[in-house]
Amino acid sequence: MSTTSAATLDSIFSALADPTRRAIVARLATGEATVLELAAPFDISLPAISRHLKVLEHAGLISRGRDAQRRPCQLRAEALDEITRWTLHTREAWSDRFERLDDYLKTLQSKPRKVKNRNDRKKK
């Protein structure tokens, strides 16, 4: 465990799928905080917060230190970066597909699909 960041995209995405956990992450983006501090804004029990933190930690989104009986949490931005990387990469592929738009349009013409209204003027 220790400084593990073998966290999967699965665990990172699903950690961030919960609004409470996203709020915690957003809060931690401004600096580290203890469990009680993180719990304060929410209307749920401390054990629930504790489990949210465990999920975040498992996803590599936070790490925890120790200060007496407190366990201050810290954001690990690399996990965020992983999300960004995947998303931007996918987005880029999506944009790139327009490179083949010409071919695509030609395909449309040479292979007439079952279009009933064939009077549509394909603009090229």
Add this chain to the structure above:
Amino acid sequence: MSTTSAATLDSIFSALADPTRRAIVARLATGEATVLELAAPFDISLPAISRHLKVLEHAGLISRGRDAQRRPCQLRAEALDEITRWTLHTREAWSDRFERLDDYLKTLQSKPRKVKNRNDRKKK
């Protein structure tokens, strides 16, 4: 409803938390595809794929057209942009916190780690 993306971050993140759905999204990033085409690489049943697609559609990540009995799916990149926006924004806040590093270091000095004799009798 229609093609509006009132989809929440919750639904987008949790849609992408599943590896099958991420693979589908990645596939769709290269261009539209039918349900059968999307299902081909996977070892799960068609109904399962169908439900994955519904989740993605609900999250605003895909839209579906109609071509005879086929329902071609298309990626809606705006949903991807939304998570990029959230993630980068959060990441930025994390980086920005170093702006206050000087203050923070001063705080550390004036208030050494083990603060035993704090005179704050403040109660909440």
Add this chain to the structure above:
DNA sequence: CGTATATTTAACCATTACGTTAATTAGCTA
């Protein structure tokens, strides 16, 4: 018409996720 193809819906089952309250551990402080 009847059949094939593409996809969805229904009904069901196992597992996971998220919340609760009560009890427990850990570390200070008097």
Add this chain to the structure above:
DNA sequence: TAGCTAATTAACGTAATGGTTAAATATACG
């Protein structure tokens, strides 16, 4: 030591998720 404070673990209920098979729907084709 006892008694705080901080946080976690235990035990439990309920709802959501992800998979299955069987049946239903929609459209095209001969």
